Amino acid sequence: MRLLHTSDWHLGRSFHRVGLLDAQAAFIDHLVATARAERVDAVLVAGDVYDRALPSLPAVELFDDALHRLAALGVPTVMISGNHDSARRLGVASGLIDRAGIHLRTDPAGCATPVVLADEHGPVALYGLPYLEPALVREEFTLDRAGHTEVLSAAMTRVRADLAARPVGTRSVVLAHAFVAGGAPSDSERDITVGGVAAVPADVFEGIDYVALGHLHGCQTISDRVRYSGSPLAYSFSEADHRKSMWLVDLGADGSVAAERVDCPVPRPLARLRGRLGELLEDPAHARHEGSWVEATLTDPHRPHEPMARLRKRFPHALALAFEPERTDAGAHASYAQRLRGRTDRQIAEDFVTHVRGTGPDTAERGVLRDAFDAVRSDAARAETD
Numbered sequence: 001m002r003l004l005h006t007s008d009w010h011l012g013r014s015f016h017r018v019g020l021l022d023a024q025a026a027f028i029d030h031l032v033a034t035a036r037a038e039r040v041d042a043v044l045v046a047g048d049v050y051d052r053a054l055p056s057l058p059a060v061e062l063f064d065d066a067l068h069r070l071a072a073l074g075v076p077t078v079m080i081s082g083n084h085d086s087a088r089r090l091g092v093a094s095g096l097i098d099r100a101g102i103h104l105r106t107d108p109a110g111c112a113t114p115v116v117l118a119d120e121h122g123p124v125a126l127y128g129l130p131y132l133e134p135a136l137v138r139e140e141f142t143l144d145r146a147g148h149t150e151v152l153s154a155a156m157t158r159v160r161a162d163l164a165a166r167p168v169g170t171r172s173v174v175l176a177h178a179f180v181a182g183g184a185p186s187d188s189e190r191d192i193t194v195g196g197v198a199a200v201p202a203d204v205f206e207g208i209d210y211v212a213l214g215h216l217h218g219c220q221t222i223s224d225r226v227r228y229s230g231s232p233l234a235y236s237f238s239e240a241d242h243r244k245s246m247w248l249v250d251l252g253a254d255g256s257v258a259a260e261r262v263d264c265p266v267p268r269p270l271a272r273l274r275g276r277l278g279e280l281l282e283d284p285a286h287a288r289h290e291g292s293w294v295e296a297t298l299t300d301p302h303r304p305h306e307p308m309a310r311l312r313k314r315f316p317h318a319l320a321l322a323f324e325p326e327r328t329d330a331g332a333h334a335s336y337a338q339r340l341r342g343r344t345d346r347q348i349a350e351d352f353v354t355h356v357r358g359t360g361p362d363t364a365e366r367g368v369l370r371d372a373f374d375a376v377r378s379d380a381a382r383a384e385t386d
Contacts (some may be wrong), residue, residue, distance in 0.1 A: 001119045007046035007214030008231035012059030016319035023267035028066045029231045030265050035075050046214030065216045071100040081106040081130040082177040108137045112158035114217030121253035124171045127159045131177040134194050149200045170367050171255045177214045182222045188236035188262025202226050209255035219245050232264040237295040240270040268293050277304045295320040329335040346373050
């Protein structure tokens with residue numbers, strides 16, 4: 001069985017205030033063309049269809065167009081909600097849409113109800129696990145207090161129970177939206193840390209033939225059977241070195257996996273340049289970036305006059321500008337952005353306590369901070385479902 005694995009479309013998202021709807025429409029064209037040309041048996045969309053819980057009308061229209069075109073191909077599509085989606089809104093009319101071969105899985109209660117397809121080698125059960133916000137699904141899985149690992153493990157227990165009751169030789173595919181240990185994040189994913197932990201171990205999916213992951217925006221292989229497709233477009237300059245693609249997966253009669261990448265169209269390349277303004281404007285090595293979206297970090301000891309206007313004379317698509325003056329003691333004079341890079345909200349709060357009080361929070365205080373951030377995340381998640 002041939003599967004096309006994609007995720008993290010983020011329909012409606014912009015890139016540094018540049019609209020991407022045309023680029024996203026070009027990706028949908030590419031997706032449909034690939035599904036047709038490669039004669040795929042199913043399309044898998046592993047969450048974050050939209051960029052926000054209340055998407056814009058043009059984003060909804062593009063989604064609607066994608067569903068109609070996939071249904072017209074006669075290619076079954078299995079799609080789950082991600083942490084950016086409103087599961088309830090995305091799942092509206094899912095029962096009716098299901099009849100057209102578009103299978104939306106947005107309700108945690110249905111995670112063990114697969115879409116069952118078949119080829120000449122027998123049945124394949126495809127389980128869609130929507131993004132599981134621990135605070136919102138603990139009751140569904142009868143857990144008193146849990147994080148991502150616990151709720152995902154509980155969902156997979158249900159999946160395995162259903163799979164065990166099916167005919168011997170039934171192959172299995174799971175779609176999930178999560179941060180799995182071993183994956184490399186970028187700057188454009190929303191933090192899903194709960195209780196100080198964001199990542200879940202890959203062995204949560206033990207025994208499944210193929211796991212189609214969403215959430216991380218870089219295409220990557222956790223194991224031969226556990227993969228992220230990544231986002232089809234770059235959504236931050238931290239993705240400048242990403243090769244945007246989808247996975248074309250062949251699932252063998254024995255559950256073996258063979259996968260190859262299918263590149264996605266690039267609307268405009270990204271470039272991250274660093275140096276003094278004069279160097280960036282004059283260095284011939286940067287000529288290849290003159291048509292790129294550019295993030296420039298200036299190292300001039302003093303802020304140059306009208307730097308963005310001058311940059312755009314050579315790089316008309318320059319979008320982001322940062323200043324990191326060359327200093328002898330780089331650590332002491334690191335920019336605020338540098339000091340925060342790679343740190344979670346809770347770590348930043350703990351640093352603030354240390355800065356104000358002179359000593360860091362103790363174990364009990366760290367627990368209070370952790371619970372406070374978890375509560376804020378839970379309230380935000382609940383608000384998105386209303």
